[in-house]
Amino acid sequence: MNILEKLINILKPDKACSSCPQAKFGACQKLAASLEGIKKIAVVGSPNVGKSMTFNCLTGAYANVSNYPGTTVEVFRGKTILNGEEFEIIDTPGMYSLMPISEEERVARNILLNEKPIIVLHVVDAKNLERMLPFTLQLIEAGLPVILVLNIMDEAERLGIKINIEAMQHELKVPVVATVSARGEGIDILKGKMEEYVRTKICG
Amino acid sequence: MSEQKYADDVLGSSFKKIELMLQADYGISKHSIGSLLLQGDDEIISLVKLKDPENFSKIMEAVNFAKSSYNDPLSYIIAIQNQGKANYIIERAMEYGPSKGISYREKISKVMIDPLTGIPIMLLVLYYGIYKFVGDFGAGVLVNFIENGIFIKYINPLVIKIFIKIIPWEVLRSLFTGEYGIITLGVRYAVALIFPIVTTFFIAFAVIEDSGYLPRLALLIDRLFKKIGLSGRAVIPMVLGLGCDTMATMVTRTLPTKRERLIATILLALAVPCSAQLGVILSLLEGNPKGLWVWVGVITLVFVFVGFVSSKILPGEGPSFYMEVPPLRLPKLSNVFLKTWTRVKWYFIEILPVFILVSVFIWIGQLTGIFNFLTMLLTYPIRWIGLPDKTAVAFLFGFFRRDYGAGGLYDIKKAGLFTGNQLVVACITLTLFLPCVAQFLMNIKERGWRAAVGISVFVLFFSFSVGYLVNLAFNTFGINL
Structure with a gap:
């Protein structure tokens, strides 16, 4: 049904995208609403950094969250609204790098390869940035639309770690957001960055 | 870029x-x-x-x-x-400043991993988390209350009365309120027996998993697990298996090698009882501490033995172990409850239809005589391991679900048909006995047809052989529990 509606929207030249609040973006969105239907956002990262928590915060759905690595072995899918448009969010099993070692990592990589996500949220543990950043670089190098999410900021701060978000953004040339997903902190900022990202990406 | x-x-x-x-x-x-x-x-x-x-x-x-x-x-x-x-x-x-008070967590973490202090901690967690909370409180107090205080006193008589009025045919009525009826057996097992046990287990498990204890347990047991061809990583599906083996079989995907996944699947199908089964068995062996120790000993022995043998038979290199150790955290109450709630809900949706279906099958089976025929067939191996004929019904239940089978034993024990020895043999055999239907299907999905059927056939013969050996040992050494 959804796909059909979008198709009709594309075919009607004068009607702006009805679900789009910013009229001037209507035309771009129409262009982008491809025949594949709903656009996808993938949540990736190492095991036990709070991917599922972030997923839960963004979708309002419930994926099981545990304090041990490897809880998510199935792929969870939920929905979120950005700029008044519906997006599919995919919660993936944990992966350490683009080179898969275990079965779940393979599943996660295939999502990146095959599902053409419009945003890739790389969730990392802010305490262990040294170990996690190489994967961020790999994702950026792969040409994927990365937003880096520095999660578990509260524990990092307690350890005395200070991260300069601006400098990080400048070096990586991708958006960087600090969150504490267990308490829902920073999720609104993340959503804001995601909306901005979608807009600039579609309209150039 | x-x-x-x-x-x-x-x-x-x-x-x-x-x-x-x-x-x-x-x-x-x-x-x-x-x-x-x-x-x-x-x-x-x-x-x-x-x-x-x-x-x-x-x-x-x-x-x-x-x-x-x-x-x-x-x-x-x-x-x-x-x-x-x-x-x-x-x-x-990035800049590093002075850290603020996290070191006590590190200390606790070290104490949990060090074998000297870690093993007593593990035993304490098992004793209070599983034995006391799930066994005594869930399977004892709560089951007693719901079963005797609610079902036998109020619901069963009321339901029987109502059905006598609305269904005049004895045959059809027995589908609902007979010995194996949908309400008197199926719903009663699900609500009075399984529900309190599973709920208490999931609460205990949620607290344990959210605290970050599991990966530390994995590190602690890694050395033992390596001997049986598994890495410490496999601790998580195993402990998860104590909750639900079906879920755990799915989680074996986190193991890096095919060989490890296969060994873990075999062990889950054979020697890891799920929470519902565990709870019922704990309550069966209540008041028989020696019997409980024999049960624990035999199951552990089987676990280690089968793991060891299969790691020798199955080709492939030994496992390596690396694991992210997350920080210890105080579990968040809301997350614990949310998690327990979703799991119990998931569990209930899965079991209730099966329990009802079993009642329907048995009803049809009784009408056609197949039920009696199958129980008669099963009485041969049952007698062989020295159990009363009536136990065959419980094992027949066990084909559908582990907990259902254990529930069957519960009724037989209540009727006073078991001696101490027989109870222990029955518990051991039924714990090892076939995986439930859901787990079998998961085995097919994860490991393929041939492996799944192979594992089931092996488990079927192995469980009865162990039962036989234990019974033989009891008789030869004149042990009376």
Whole structure:
């Protein structure tokens, strides 16, 4: 049904995208609403950094969250609204790098390869940035639309770690957001960055 | 992305060469595909063979040339380069200040991993978390209250009265309120027996998992697990199996090698009782502490023995262990309840239809005489391991679900048909007995038809053999529990 509606929207030249609040973006969105239907956002990262928590915060759905690595072995899918448009969010099993070692990592990589996500949220543990950043670089190098999410900021701060978000953004040339997903902190900022990202990406 | 310059080394020029030859669309950049090729990723190699068949042999030539030019594996060199870039960024964007009071957590963490202090802690967790909370409170107090205080006193008589009024036919009425009726047996088992046990278990488990204890337990037991061909990583599906073996079988995906996954699946099907079964067995052996110890001993022995033997038989290299150890945290109450709630809900939706279906099957079976025929068939192995004929029904239930079978034993014990020895033998055999239907289906999904059927046949024979041996040992040594 959804796909059909979008198709009709594309075919009607004068009607702006009805679900789009910013009229001037209507035309771009129409262009982008491809025949594949709903656009996808993938949540990736190492095991036990709070991917599922972030997923839960963004979708309002419930994926099981545990304090041990490897809880998510199935792929969870939920929905979120950005700029008044519906997006599919995919919660993936944990992966350490683009080179898969275990079965779940393979599943996660295939999502990146095959599902053409419009945003890739790389969730990392802010305490262990040294170990996690190489994967961020790999994702950026792969040409994927990365937003880096520095999660578990509260524990990092307690350890005395200070991260300069601006400098990080400048070096990586991708958006960087600090969150504490267990308490829902920073999720609104993340959503804001995601909306901005979608807009600039579609309209150039 | 910014332009990167590699021109002055072999690796850099190989990257360039390969990127030029890659023509197809891979969903990620050509540089990344090249990098994965150079690192020897089999999946990507076959993908390139498929998508760029003309250039494939030339591409692989370039890959092999680059490989032969270095002493170290390319994956290592690329990782080092990548880490260097990461460190460069971190130097510019991160600062370390003084840390504020996290060291006591580190201390507790160390105490949990050190075998000297860790093993007593593990036993304490098991004793209070499982035995006291699930066994005594869930399977004892709560089951008693719901079963005797609610079902037998109020619901059963009321339901029987109502059904006598609305259904005049004895045969049809027995489908609902007979000995194996949908309400008197199916719903009663689900609500009075399984529900309180599973709920208490999931609460205990949620607290344990959210605290971050499990990975530390994994580190603690790693050495023992290595002996049976598993890494400490496998602790998590095993402990999860104490909750629900079906769920746990799915989680064996986190194990890195095929061999480990197969061994873990066998052990889950054979020697790891699920929470519902565990709870019922704890309440069966209540007041018989020696029997409980024999049960624990035999199951542990089987677990270690089968793990050890299968790791010797199944080909493949030994496991390596690495695991992220997350910080210890105080579990959040809301998350514990949310998690328990979703799990109990999931569990209930799964079991209730099965329980009702079993009642229907038995009803049909009784009408057609198949039920009696099957129970009669089962009485042979049952007698062989020295149990009263009536136990055959419980084992027949066990074909459908583990907990249902254990529930059957519960009724037989209440009727006073077991001696102490028989109860222990029955508990051991039924614990080892077949995986439930759901787990069997999961085995097929995860390990394939042949492995799943093979495992079930093995388990079926093995469980009765162990029952026989235990019974034999009791008789030979004149042990009376």
